[in-house]
Amino acid sequence: MKSCSKPRVGYISVLYLAAVSSLLAQVCSAVKREDFKTCEQSAFCNRHRVFAETMLKNTQALDKGSTIPKTASPYSVLENSVSLDGHTLVASVQHSEEKVPLRFELSFMESGVVRVRAQEEEPLVPRFDDTQKLVLRDEGTALPYASPGSIELVTETIDQVTTHTVSYLKGNSTFSVRMAESPWSLDYLVDNKPSIRLNTKGFFRFEYLRQKPASDEADTASGEWEEKFKTWTDTKPNGPESFGMDISFSGFEHVYGIPEHSSPLSLKDTRGGDKNAYDQPYRLYNLDVFEYELDNPMALYGSIPFMVAHNADSTVGVFWMNAAETWIDVTREKSNALGSLFSRSSTKQIPAVNTHWVSESGVLDVFLLPGPNTADVYRQYAELVEPTPLPRSFSLGYHQCRWNYIDQEDVLSVSSKLEEHKIPYDVIWLDIEHTDGKRYFTWDSAKFPDPVAMQNELAQAGHKLVNVVDPHIKRDSAYRIWKEASDNGYFVKTREGSEDFQGWCWPGDSNWVDYFNPDACKWISEQFHIDHYNQSTDNLFVWNDMNEPSVFNGPEITMDKDARHHGGWEHRDVHNIFGMLYHKATADGLRTRESPSKRPFVLSRAYFAGSQRYGAIWTGDNTAEWSHLQASIPMVLSNNVAGLHFIGADVGGFFGNPDQKLLTRWYQLGIWYPFFRAHAHIDTKRREPWLLGEPYLSYIRDAIRERYRLLPFWYTLFREASITGMPVVRPMWIEFPSETKLFAEQDAFMVGSAIMVVPATDSNTNQAIDVVFPSQENWYDIKTHASYIGPTKRQFSVDLSSTLVFARGGSVVVTRERHRSSSDLMKRDPFTVYVYVGRNGTASGRLYVDDGDTYDYEQGAFIERELSFSGAKLTSRASTLTKDTSAYRDYLKKMAKVRVERLVVVGLRNPLTKATVVENGVTREIELSYKGAANDAECVVRDPAVHIGEDWGITLS
The missing domain is CATH 3.20.20.80 (Glycosidases)
Known part of the structure; x- marks a missing residue:
């Protein structure tokens, strides 16, 4: 909403006005980077980055002349600690010097998703672990785990390296997790090919909870027990409690996701030799960043720790479920392909994207999504967090x-x-x-x-x-909202837990409701x-x-990390x-x-x-x-x-x-x-x-x-x-997964699977724009219906009146053509059906209609039609999700008069003269208009008068 405007004197104190005006004056010209931390200024991020650099050097030294791929990681599986408990592999992992055992749990879900969890076996104090209750579907109780009978564990030792492989057979695919004992690492294999790899770089580090040393022994310089940023001090009562791990995507060159950043679609490297690489990791920490910079990995308003990797053969994902501040490094490399875990006989170079995830607190809880295709990944992710529900129309x-x-x-x-x-x-x-x-x-x-x-x-x-x-509540005893919240103890507390946390926002002095209560x-x-x-x-x-x-007056313009929420949890955790x-x-x-x-x-x-x-x-x-x-x-x-x-x-x-x-x-x-x-x-x-x-x-x-x-x-x-769970608007690679030239494309995108948009975003309003038409398919200008056959590249001249939008051949798109002042007034309007004929002479699509307001659709009160065109015939049939419920029948009656008022078929080359309509066993013929040209052929059936809730067919001849 708002950032750089002076508050009005009548609403707040003069002192507050002066302070906030000063703050806003600092930020209004552009974002002030010094108001927000870099990795070097975030103590836990810096510690993990330095640790990763050390591990790389040690691994490279260790690896010289070795025939066994090995890292310098100090973490190993404790002897005889591995067991299979139903769908979960349990193991104790310990640092070679710290001797604090960590409990690892690797659980298979029915879809092939693997969940990896870790924390101390006996933490000194509980770690925040309610993220799963707040994020996962049905408060985390309904995750579909695999049947124990479908999972088997095989342990083997080769060249003194012991591995434990848990395999899960689903359909024609075999999903396996292979855990090496010393040093500890994980490979997720799909059909025996490693796709997602954990700790193969040796970056795993888990800062166990410990007693604070005597004040003269505590290392405050490292930021473990106290951290200063500008004028603020974070007291860190639990001391260091962060963890980090490298996750590598073997065989991939492109990764996407982890919003929100103003960065390219295909995520850039954050370190290494690439001259275009960022010098900072991607940061996930919700912040109010005024006039944010572009092409930058700085944190913005939202955080979704979900990353997708894609290549021409498969798509996989990683969901790092943690609500604390998180940093992610991204680097790319090519390395020798491994014929097996223990052999380097292959000289084939394969790409990999290596990522390093670091979170400040909580428990390690990460989901590995195996795909293997894009639709599988989104179905798997939706099983975890639920898909986007139907909005109000x-x-x-x-x-x-x-x-x-x-x-x-x-x-x-x-x-x-x-x-x-x-x-x-x-x-x-x-x-x-x-x-x-x-x-x-x-x-x-x-x-x-x-x-x-x-x-x-x-x-x-x-x-x-x-x-x-907004969430800030003005401190005013005459203000009912504030008084009720104050009287009932509903506000977030200070670090001591006894007083309400207080800060500045638009009303002046404010408190914040504690949504964990x-x-x-x-x-x-x-x-x-x-x-x-x-x-x-x-x-x-x-x-x-x-x-x-x-x-406004908080560190990084947000709440103090050591503020307290219901249950005693620190704000850093949540x-x-x-x-x-x-x-x-x-x-x-x-x-x-x-x-x-x-x-x-x-x-x-x-x-x-x-x-x-x-x-x-x-x-x-x-x-x-x-x-x-x-x-x-x-x-x-x-x-x-x-x-x-x-x-x-x-x-x-x-x-x-x-x-x-x-x-x-x-x-x-x-x-x-x-x-x-x-x-x-x-x-x-x-x-x-x-x-x-x-x-x-x-x-x-x-x-x-x-x-x-x-x-x-x-x-x-x-x-x-x-x-x-499929995206509504989609990068080109989602619809054309094998076309490598589209993997970093962000100047064009798909809306669903049917429409390609190529926006004009240049200040030169009379410009030439190159359009790549992918795949062996017809593409039609959505306005003129001029057709183009892919794969090809064409250049278009556009002025300010022009837009480049194309319908994909093989698609059926349904519209409403009557102009109204709002969508509410369109709810009983008739429909127009556009058929964009594919190269094979067919097309398909869908129409879904409900009341747009209530939850009656959950009882079946909707109309959902499968529209299929083949052999010059368009048919409408109810979808398989349509059920003959009383709610369905009632809704059908309400929509009984809503019809299709026009059918437009684009791309038929043979001249046509009539349409034969069959609905409810009644046949009738209608004249149609046909216009044919080399790049522009369409026929229009005016008012076929078929009803959207009925089965019908329209044959062109």
């Missing part, structure tokens, strides 16, 4: 936002102007200025004298309202209920901002899931405010793995520059790769004033973000589309209308994501 429309729409009259005027200029929209947003002095759940009565009337007026045309509700979560959720949230209606939805959490838990509490509040429940819509800035269950995300405070327009593509794609699908970037850029060309191009790209919102800083010029004048207004209106035309397609994609 209105949330896929256009969102109009600004910090801030001034008052009630302004809101209604903006809505009226959008309708006047025939620009559809679904949601208008209010930022912090709508409140009474930054007291959330309140209204400024002078600016918004009748919020209910405003919401109801918006609702008449199907529009919704979103209010921001279940009573506090329940209470805050209830505040979103209509009877608690004054002057709210069921037409009001919520925006969670600043929930990293952002603390930092990266703090924002997600607020997101969850808000969504729970909206879900339970009505009976029967309706799906919530909540936007959050901070996030973690699992946040996809609670709502949408955006990429934070970007800037109105062409470079930020370009950077939004890999940022959105990287989040989709990491399983967070409902994401977008602020259209137009949050900071600064885009010119008409940049803003137009941003809308033309923004309609292809899963979450589509325009937003702007309070100090920017107003930039609503009609203010730009012509021709820009028309270009932007056309783009927004295209989004609305394709809403049935988008909603069907989210249905697919909710079942399969």
